[in-house]
Amino acid sequence: MAFEGLSERLQKTMQKIRGKGKVTEADVKEMMREVRLALLYADVNLKVVKSFVKKVSERAVGQEVMKSLTPGQQVIKVVKDELTELMGGEQSKIATANKPPTVVMMVGLQGAGKTTTTGKLANLLRKKYNRKPLLVAADIYRPAAINQLQTLGKQLTLPVFSLGDKVSPVEIATKAIEKAKEEHHDYVLIDTAGRLHIDENLMDELKQIKEKVNPDEILLVVDAMTGQDAVNVAQSFNDQLGVTGVVLTKLDGDTRGGAALSIRAVTEKPIKFVGMGEKMDALEPFHPERMASRILGMGDVLSLIEKAEATIDEEKAKELEQKMRSASLTLDDFLEQLAQVRNMGPLDELLKMLPGANKMKGLNNLKIDDKQISHVEAIIQSMTKEEKEHPEIINASRRRRIAKGSGRPVQEVNRLLKQFEEMKKMMKQMNNMTKKGKRKGFKLPFM
Template identity: 80%
Template sequence: MAFEGLADRLQDTLQKIRGKGKVTEADVKEMMREVRLALLEADVNFKVVKQFINKVKERAVGQEVMKSLTPGQQVIKVVNEELTALMGGEQSKIAVSSRPPTVIMMAGLQGAGKTTTVGKLANHLRKNHNRKPLLVAADIYRPAAINQLETLGKQLSMPVFSMGDQVSPVEIASKAIEKAKEEHLDYVIIDTAGRLHIDEDLMQELKDVKEAVTPDEIFLVVDSMTGQDAVNVAESFNDALHITGVVLTKLDGDTRGGAALSIKAVTDKPIKFAGMGEKLDALEPFHPERMASRILGMGDVLTLIEKAQTSVDEDKAKELEKKMRTMSFTFDDFLDQLGQVRSMGPLDELMDMIPGMNKKAMKNVSVDEKQIGRVEAIIQSMTTREKEEPDIINASRKKRIAVGSGTTVQDVNRLLKQFDEMKKMMKQMTNMSKGGKKKGKGMNFPFMQ
């Protein structure tokens, strides 16, 4: 997860104060020292850290906290609110033109993932808002960028406007908008040129494109793994172009994450989206309050629900509920559910979104993606009858399934046992929903160790 180091440090620090019935100024001072170190280690801009610490300290030693019944929790609430404010306070949505198409100009340095982000953004607009975007190849200096965008267009079955690399970006952008109007498309997303570093020629060209097409949004694509450099890049582009928002890429990587906490404070421009992986659906609207909650180990249930809504088939979910009630849940059903859960994203990231499922809580449980593949292989090696009636799987059948799936008999036994536990748990949950008092014991899924 993004902010991993920062999250661990902050959660450890806040844990010390969480259950305190009385909090002194000395406690707050000590906690703020730890929070300050955690933020600086995460590569947050030192001026931003200073302002953040001062705001939290001022509120944390105020009357509302010190005289409350749960001062420890009140301090954590203050940290959560100020962390949310630091990242922008609330989600900043795309400005939509009253006269379509809405024009979005994408800018950024080479290597930040700008061209891929154009494809991801187009996919997001179509998938989540039912919009029709036009992708525009206006990076004429890197032929690979034009080819890459055309390839992305084919993958997404979306139109790409290109005039090759011998026409000026200004003309390409202008003609693309005419094309979008003719074909009644909703969005024009312009992939502009990048450089390895900021220079006058690059900035002048971007200014010329901006002047020619008057974009509704200018998004700066920034690699969050570049730390403080990301903040410096954002500042320079903002000074020249007056960007309207930032897209942070590689926020799923092993990054300290300080850029995300600094960019809004330094540029006063919102983070609009976050790239959370390489797939074309791995772009999420940036919600400061949800990200703050995840950093502090409080989970992110709303994002989890949204992922489920887009990934889970509603009819299948109703059918599954019925099968759970009648105890007719089979291995085929389990396989289907596993596929739907996997389509929501990496399992360790999903775990991060569940309140309390932070690293500390999950230290003895590891999510093994390879194990999921083994589970699928075992189930797929069963006959139709075996999937529906696991009780008939005797020793010889287990050997055959193990050979067919490239696993061991022990692996097959483990899965059968866990599946049986899962069915028992479902029965207990059904009893509880009917008013029963039974409580199911904890269990591990077949992909947890």
């Protein structure tokens, strides 16, 4: 995640004050010195850092902290609150026009990932919000820009409106809206031209499109990896065009994350979406409070739950729960679950959303190779139906056959079977504990 460096530094700083029964002004001053350095190192705008430190300092030595029974914890709450506020306070949702279609202009510099983000946003609108978007190819200058959007449309099975590269972008946008009304599309996403840097011709064209189609949203796509340059780009586009929101791409990359913390404060425009990977479903609504929790190592359980709800079949999940309770889980069930979890995204990123994940040794450097999961799948798929349902029948000769069929060593087959057996034992123990608990009149918190 983009904030790993900042997250690590802030968590170390917070740890020093967390358990303190009494917090002095000197403690707060020392903590804020380290917070200031952490933010500057993360490439956060200097004015933003000064304002943030001032606000936290004032609240941290105020009555709400000093009179608190747990002042250390209260200071951390202050930092989280102010960090949330810095990134916008609450989620800013995409606009919805009173009378469809909702028109969204996608703008930004060349190379920020604007065309791909346009496709991702259309995919998100369809899957998460059940909308019917129309993609519009209005970038007539960049070689293959139209083809790229058409390819994305084909991949996502979404319609793309194009009049080629000989018609003006203003006319393309106008005709696209007419088409959207005819075919009852509720969103029109216009992929406009970008440049390597901001110039007068680019801005004039974007202003003409804006004037002609009167968009409900002007979303600026910015590459988070460009650091402070991202903030400068956002400010320039906003001054000349009046953007309504920002989409940060490559927030999963090796970047300091300062752009996400600075853009909202400098432009006063909300971050509406963030790109967290290259796949077409790797665009997420931006939640300031959840991001603040993740930065401070408090996890992001709500996002994890949403990912699970979007990818895991509810009926199958209930069926699996029953099997887990009765410890009758088969290797086929296990295989099905692996497939559903894989759809949620990279496992190392999912683990980092858990509260306290920052305290798990080596998790920040953990990279779960997708191949490992593929190997497990290959081993299970090389078993017969009977073997999957009754793994206890798998003797030495069967193990050799499974190893050969999956192309994996016998040791890996042995390890998988042993781990699966241990998991079933653990489920049986948990179920027994729950039954005993019910008899004694209480329920275990995880059941």
